[in-house]
Amino acid sequence: MTSLAINEEANIPIPAINADALLTKCHELLDELEKFQAFLLQEKKEHTVQLRQFRNSVVSELKSLEKLAQADPNAERTIHTLRSSNLPFYNAVWTAAKSCRGLVLFNKRFYWDTPAGRPVNGGPKPRRKRSALVDIVAEDGELWIKVSTITESRLLFEKAKAGWEELDSDSDTEGEQQDGRRIVAEGADPVLANNEDYGSDDEDDDRVELLKIAEDLHRAAKKVHIRYRHPRILFILPKITEGHNSAVDTILAEIRATGATVQSAAVPLPSDTSTNGTSVDHDNEASAALTTNFSRLLVDPLAYLTSTLNIDCTILLALVSDLSHSTLDPSPTLHRAIRRQIDLEASEKLLPSSLYPAMAGRDLICTSLAAKRMREIVEQIGTPSERLRTELLLGEGETGVGKTPAQLRADFAKASEYAVPEDWRLPIRVEDGVYDLSALPPVAKRVKEELTEINRSVFFYGWTRGWTTVSSNRTVAKLIEGVVESKGEEGDVGPIVWLCATARSLVGKEKGRH
Numbered sequence: 001m002t003s004l005a006i007n008e009e010a011n012i013p014i015p016a017i018n019a020d021a022l023l024t025k026c027h028e029l030l031d032e033l034e035k036f037q038a039f040l041l042q043e044k045k046e047h048t049v050q051l052r053q054f055r056n057s058v059v060s061e062l063k064s065l066e067k068l069a070q071a072d073p074n075a076e077r078t079i080h081t082l083r084s085s086n087l088p089f090y091n092a093v094w095t096a097a098k099s100c101r102g103l104v105l106f107n108k109r110f111y112w113d114t115p116a117g118r119p120v121n122g123g124p125k126p127r128r129k130r131s132a133l134v135d136i137v138a139e140d141g142e143l144w145i146k147v148s149t150i151t152e153s154r155l156l157f158e159k160a161k162a163g164w165e166e167l168d169s170d171s172d173t174e175g176e177q178q179d180g181r182r183i184v185a186e187g188a189d190p191v192l193a194n195n196e197d198y199g200s201d202d203e204d205d206d207r208v209e210l211l212k213i214a215e216d217l218h219r220a221a222k223k224v225h226i227r228y229r230h231p232r233i234l235f236i237l238p239k240i241t242e243g244h245n246s247a248v249d250t251i252l253a254e255i256r257a258t259g260a261t262v263q264s265a266a267v268p269l270p271s272d273t274s275t276n277g278t279s280v281d282h283d284n285e286a287s288a289a290l291t292t293n294f295s296r297l298l299v300d301p302l303a304y305l306t307s308t309l310n311i312d313c314t315i316l317l318a319l320v321s322d323l324s325h326s327t328l329d330p331s332p333t334l335h336r337a338i339r340r341q342i343d344l345e346a347s348e349k350l351l352p353s354s355l356y357p358a359m360a361g362r363d364l365i366c367t368s369l370a371a372k373r374m375r376e377i378v379e380q381i382g383t384p385s386e387r388l389r390t391e392l393l394l395g396e397g398e399t400g401v402g403k404t405p406a407q408l409r410a411d412f413a414k415a416s417e418y419a420v421p422e423d424w425r426l427p428i429r430v431e432d433g434v435y436d437l438s439a440l441p442p443v444a445k446r447v448k449e450e451l452t453e454i455n456r457s458v459f460f461y462g463w464t465r466g467w468t469t470v471s472s473n474r475t476v477a478k479l480i481e482g483v484v485e486s487k488g489e490e491g492d493v494g495p496i497v498w499l500c501a502t503a504r505s506l507v508g509k510e511k512g513r514h
Helices: 019-042 052-069 076-083 087-098 152-161 209-221 246-257 284-297 313-320 336-347 350-359 368-381 384-394 405-414 444-450 453-465 474-487
Strands: 004-007 012-015 105-111 131-138 143-147 232-237 261-264 308-311 363-367 429-431 468-471 497-499
Touching: 019 052, 019 076, 019 087, 019 284, 052 076, 052 087, 052 105, 087 131, 087 143, 087 284, 105 209, 131 209, 143 209, 152 209, 152 246, 209 232, 209 246, 246 261, 308 453, 313 350, 313 368, 313 384, 313 468, 350 468, 363 368, 363 453, 368 384, 368 429, 368 453, 384 405, 444 453, 444 474, 453 468, 453 474, 474 497
Parallel strands: 143 232, 232 261, 308 363, 308 468, 363 429, 468 497
Antiparallel strands: 004 012, 105 131, 131 143
16 A cells, blocks of 8 residues: 655645655666767767756766665655655656757856955945756757746745735645755745745745746846847746646746746647656667657757858868868978868868768859959969869869869869769859848948958858858857847847858968968
8 A cells, every 4th residue: 555645734645755666767867868978979979968967966866866765765854855856857857858959958057147246345245146047958059948847736825925816724835944955845846946046035036936937037048149049938847737727827927928938738848759757768669769869859050051052261262172182191391270170180071071961952152252362362372183173163264164063073073082962063153242231230330340351241241142151260250240249239130150160271371371
């Protein structure tokens, strides 16, 4: 017979929580996390998802449950500690994460203001730095997810406690502190209750905790820009069913009023691997399917590419450089930057791993100024093979004029160690690069003041046409972002830029030449 605890406030029997059952579920969760880590290592993507802190939290919970499994199951302290276990929350977070695309990190705190400084001459302590904790950052940073396992009854109790309405005397009450850990009332979210910001005595203390978190997330998101926009906020509430209680629905409406989206238990997670949010039981077949679907959780590096790509001069040079097409000896006579690029190419082939996948199947253009600058550099220091590739890339000169795209690709492949995609659309079309400044937001004038003529030609042309500009010029790309975000109006969007992680110079850059 299942042993029962008694909710003294409501005089309702509560089924006791089995430590061994929680321990089993915790092992299963940790097993999935370790499989995901192994997958990231296998794909050389271990640095793309910050999983360590979340995994460490699960490991800490596992150790706690192992101790509780050895304790007296009928002891009041054991029962309270099991009831306040964070495991259901961690399971809910991982279930939510598996429904996402473009995972970036877990358990990240974002700040929206800074403290006034240190107290002077024994004066009052400055207000601490205000922040909001995000459980999951997904969609390459564009989506912030907050998960809460709070129940409807607990939410109603908090609403009454905040003075919104009176509840009957059978409402839950929050437990007292014990051994530095809050004893959580039945149905409360143990992670919220043990959060450093929970119950803080600030100006929002008369609001329901979940609503305060929504407001804090809204404030924090306003300080962050991802591709010129603020992150969207999603609340996932697996133990709340919308439409059953008008008071609960009112709270959810208040959360939505902050700009957040709310996903309750009535709305299933959009994933073929979702669970009920409290366990992660899988048979062998389901576990294999989960491993197969790990790839969908990663950031798609090609997600923001348009059907036509605007190619910057830095990428034009990378496409023809000997460094990108062959294995070279890092001779001491070469410039230090060239030797470093040779080492990078040896570990990660730029064309087959990055540029070809990005360009294949898309129309390619460059501005006349970008093409002119590229020709000048090639004529000055380019090797014969780099000059040959330049003519093939642009469809000009003795080796490029008059050839079909298929012929250009075939000849280009002969001048490279790597295969050329059949849908790589050569030649790159050279366009005048004329742009209409009046078609852009007013902040474009501020951006223009910061750029050289060739960079204005490249980035403004892509901006006005709505095309992604492919570049390895991180300095200029970040400068443009900074000006648009700091000097522009809310909602202003700058040029779409796809940054190549590494650059390639022409091999003719000798040691000592800068």
